[in-house]
Amino acid sequence: MSCNELGYFQPIDAKSIGSKWKAGKISLKYFVDLCYDIFHNPKFTIDWIKKQVEATNVYYGGMEMRGASHIILPSGSLDSWRIIGKLSSDNPAIVPVVIEGESHASDMYAPVSEDSDALKKARKKIETTLFKWLGITIE
Structure with a gap:
């Protein structure tokens, strides 16, 4: 790419x-x-x-991502790719998730007890956003 x-x-x-x-x-x-x-x-x-x-x-659509929807964009604050990433959005259908103290794709690994609070919080935001978009309610 x-x-x-x-x-x-x-x-x-x-x-x-x-x-x-x-x-x-x-x-x-x-x-x-x-x-x-x-x-x-x-x-x-x-x-x-x-x-x-x-x-x-x-x-x-460049950084504006015109016409895009239902996109979650995780990025670690230590990720060198964050420079070209979308780190904020006014569009509720485009959800950047910046994970402080983490690197590229850290959210993709299986959770372990040593995960940082920031990573746990990011995973929860990703999960909550996906469930909302899919109409899934977790009690």
Whole structure:
């Protein structure tokens, strides 16, 4: 998806993470080249990827998600993908759930006793929202 729809890459500059990191940096060019290497297609250039991202945003309504409904968007506060996520919404049919202190997809794992209160609360919100949309009443 990053190569042709989202265009979300995570370049790393050694200055931002400290000098002990041996590779120095992972540039945007690295990720674009990686797309080319994986798919063996010369169309994978930064300009082409940008156009694909624009087309994806037009098709799905961008961050406004026009026409979308009944969507729950869990995201951990430690999740690097949250940067491109929808973290708030005025639309009651689009429900972002930001889970403090958690990472990507932590809500998808089976519950364990060590789960944080934030994760437990997020799972409850997801469950309550789904049940409401499905018309299920839990007593």
